[in-house]
Amino acid sequence: MNPKSASGSAASSFVAPSDAAETGSKSGSKSTIQPGSMQKILIDTFNISAHLLERKKTTDLRLTYAKYLAIQKMIEDVGAMERAGTWTHQKPTVGDIAEVFMSKSGYFHRPHQLFPKVVDGSEMKKWLEGGEEAPAESDVWGDKKPSFKNLKEILDSKKRKVTSHKRKQKNEADVKGKGKEKAKPKKAGEGSKKKAGSRKSHQNDD
Secondary structure, eight states, X not given: OOGGGTTTHHHHTSOOSOSOOOTTOSOTTOSSOOOXXXXXXXXXXXXXXXXXXXXXXXXXXXXXXHHHHHHHHHHHHHHHHHHHTOOOSOOOOHHHHHHHHSOHHHHHHTHHHHGGGSOTTSHHXXXXXXXXXOOOHHHHHTTSOSOHXXXXXXXXXXXXXXXXXXXXXXXXXXXXXHHHHHTOOOOTTHHHHHHHHHHHHHHHHO
């Protein structure tokens, strides 16, 4: 495994309209990361695109999404190196890895919560990824501006629609199931047994 080409490639194919970096960063005045020892090790180990390391505060969702993907890729790559026995340092936490790209609180506050809920193949996912197949902003966001707040509203709205649709399907299935039970045919011989029992009771009366 070549760690220099492992991480960073996850986001290299994604269009980042801005070279500014992180949403929610507390260090808006800093243009480059100030890594601690673990962040320095990770940066030296993996080949990371320079624009993903910048720490300026931004509202650019596409760039934040590219950073999120790079974080997930680095988590996978460190795990693979550990299994292969080629990672010789202390194991970094998810927070350690996140801080290569953005503040820990910035990562866990919104990207970690919302980006996993974006469905693969959806128009929103294609827009976040950018590239030639990305739909127009207005087709995905309508009259809303791209932001985490509006992304949450869109995702919650779609979740409610899916839940409502599943509930409707379940109710329809329950109704059909009850209808089948009512129309359930009598078992063979069931009627003749009842008639025989009736004849016996009459004979006993005699």
